Amino acid sequence: MTVIAVNSTICGFVHKVHGSRKGNKIVVDIETPYEKIKKFSHMEIPMK
Template sequence: MTDVTVNSTICDFVHEIHGELKGDKIIIDIESPCEKIQQMSHMEVPMMEILDIKDNYVMVKAQEAKCSSNCLVPCGILNVCRIEAGFLAKSLAQRSGPMCIEFK
């Protein structure tokens, strides 16, 4: 199981993303105060549909939920999926620490 926190400071929401590989799908559950993100919870993401940044299951679901283009949650979900699928080492992600966008 992989757990991440996405702190969306622009919209002032904190989202908890939980993912677990089951067979060839990654089960994603999200705890979020955002109604749009709540629509994306309980996803069964096909493991091989997370590789392309544009044409992938998570981005399609984000588009269907009408997420803003600056929403960080889809990126967080994709990172959880990549860890669960074995495409990104969990130890590397943990060692690297938080990801952020810094406005200057």
């Protein structure tokens, strides 16, 4: 698992991005207090 902290100059919040590989997918979860980002805070990206 990889964890990255992103300090956004656009919205002023700090976001924590967690990424891991599960099978043939990359799973990304974003921890944030910003409501607009929370709407897509979980993503599963398929790998070819």
